[in-house]
Amino acid sequence: VTDRFELDAVAVAAATELQGRLTKPPGALGQLEAISIQLAGIARLCPPPVPTQVAIAVFAGDHGVVASGVTPWPSEVTGQMVMNFANGGAAINVIARSCGATITVVDVGVATPLDPGLNIVHRNVRRGTADLSVGPAMTTDEAAAAMAVGRSVASELVASGAQLLVTGEMGIGNTTPSAVLIGALCNADAMAVTGRGTGIDDAHLARKQAIVAAALTRTHQLAPIELLAEVGGLEIAALVGLITAGVERRVPVILDGVIALAAACVAEAMQPGVMLGCIAGHRSTEPAATIALAHLGLSPLIDLGLRLGEGSGAALAVPLVQAAARLIGEMATFDSAGVTDKS
């Protein structure tokens, strides 16, 4: 455990004061002003740097609980989508091109063996979790190993110049472990945290709710790493590592939807304060996402009814974060522009 993460108070005060002198009515840029102040506090610099080098990390893992009928999509789709990512055809690839971000795809727990020649990062810890409805999803050692993968990916991306990290994931079935993690860490019940994920029907939803409810009964008194092992996922654990390592390096992390928010709840439980370095990219339609956002005190930038994952909602928010940084850094002040402030 490292020191608690804090925003730099001097930079926060300077950014707050600067926002009041820019040529606009006070507060007129709404949440973008808060983001600019947060970015200054993370970077320890006012105005903060404009994060032009953006890195999306997409962690892929499979889930044993798919065998219990929580989704109509077969687990094979996880590996197929990894190949789609590698070929540039998935939504996250298109959004990355649209905002000029790089994508790093990481196999941290895909069940299907992937061609070692596939142009992704091969760091498979185990070929998918066990069925969390039957027993522990993985061991704490495996959860720690998956977290370490996320930490090392974050370190490498930051070392390569990334100024902004975006959380992405792929894993058929992964809204189920996310619902359990959020239920456990936000003290919410199975009915409240369980959603339709990719758009499942009533029969799948009923099974999913029952599985989440049963799993929640096993989560009391567990330390965060034990909880992650008991009901989590390998890509979720990797995201916990990415988030904590990115924020430690004072690089802001944009969180995607419910899977990333489950990882964020674990990260905040492990290292209180880490959320000060995170930005909520969007509000997913999954009900657990809204519960986690409230628990973490985050206000999402985008709310467009998205429920795709992959990092799509977070990547769509990248231009807003960049604009927030540019606005505080590039706008004229009343003095410099010769504009009369209100009487």
Next chain:
Amino acid sequence: VTDRFELDAVAVAAATELQGRLTKPPGALGQLEAISIQLAGIARLCPPPVPTQVAIAVFAGDHGVVASGVTPWPSEVTGQMVMNFANGGAAINVIARSCGATITVVDVGVATPLDPGLNIVHRNVRRGTADLSVGPAMTTDEAAAAMAVGRSVASELVASGAQLLVTGEMGIGNTTPSAVLIGALCNADAMAVTGRGTGIDDAHLARKQAIVAAALTRTHQLAPIELLAEVGGLEIAALVGLITAGVERRVPVILDGVIALAAACVAEAMQPGVMLGCIAGHRSTEPAATIALAHLGLSPLIDLGLRLGEGSGAALAVPLVQAAARLIGEMATFDSAGVTDKS
């Protein structure tokens, strides 16, 4: 009056069908799917072109009603901000650079005489409106002339290659005429449509509400052009022209906040159907904005507590509109990517 604008049904059907084959659960891209289908319908092409050439038009005008104490900002600020736009220091300049858009600043009604050498479009119809709390803001000829300015700017921008238009404006006091226009066209009362604009205090707000209420009593039975002249503004009239001319040329128009929405309500009253070619960039905090959005049937892309105007909220939505177009055009299909669709 031209033919009623319609989305192209063939392109809409093709885009709807294509969205169902892309490698994602149906509907998972939420409102971006609807935007992509609308863009196809506007362009009469599926997939629609990605609008990389984006033009922001900022119309500036002054308001006689400022003399009646609706805002603490002096009218001189309108001309000062025009110079700030010309020098690249305003929020809209920064956002334009951030999203790669051009800005065209148009003096259609600024009260302060501006240097003819200033690098803007000089099309002043009259040096600010008269005080709408005392009598008509302008003549119908002046309103028509300001609309014609907006139409010609739209034509020139489209002729120069613009594939997406963004509405911008500057005019100290212009939330007052906007509130009256929205109240009249959406059948809402003064208390409902009058907000704090730039952030006015209770005394200014009380005066503003009384002025809006009194003006609304004069608006019954007026044709849209008469309404625009009686209680509108020169920059608002120009926006009406820009919106209608852009949509006629089948170029989508992103609407900014309450001023643009007032113009949009007038445009829709003049040419029903024109809103099919428009996209709501954001939801301003001004209460009349939400009333107008509901009246026009528009769902905003961004909701970040912005209340700046200038086109800022609309310009911030540009990357989302571009991403929507790229997603439908560039994502792989289940067939092409070899991904198994759900069972």
